[in-house]
Amino acid sequence: MILQRKTLHENLQYRRSRKSLKQEHPGLFANPTIGGIQIVEKPSDMEAAEQTGAEHLLAKGLTSQWARLGLLYENEAFRVVRDPVRFPGGRLGIYFRILMKEQMMPGSVVLAVYQERVI
Secondary structure: OOOOOOOHHHHHHHHHHHHHHHHHOHHHHOOOOOOOOEEOOOHHHHHHHHHHHHHHHHHOOOOHHHHOOEEEEEOOOEEEEEEEEEOOOOOEEEEEEEEEOOOOOOOOOOOOEEOOEEO
């Protein structure tokens, strides 16, 4: 397995933080009715998405640890979340979202790429 298994504590911590965020703001986890990127909830799909993300990162010479799912960062203004998703073509993978605390509405971010690396 490319991505080291999380400890039971890490899995429970991720599920609790994600579950509480989902309970407080269910709209943040609503999938579009037609097309678009779908957040997956089935545990086997979540694991497969994380694994696929790890393989994708390794193929680019990056660390597979960046594929870990969950709440990555939080401060007084926003949260950074890495979700397990199914892309429109059917491929499973990972997707970052930045959630502003004040609005708690979905948003997007543009990352600059230079010489095939995000800068």
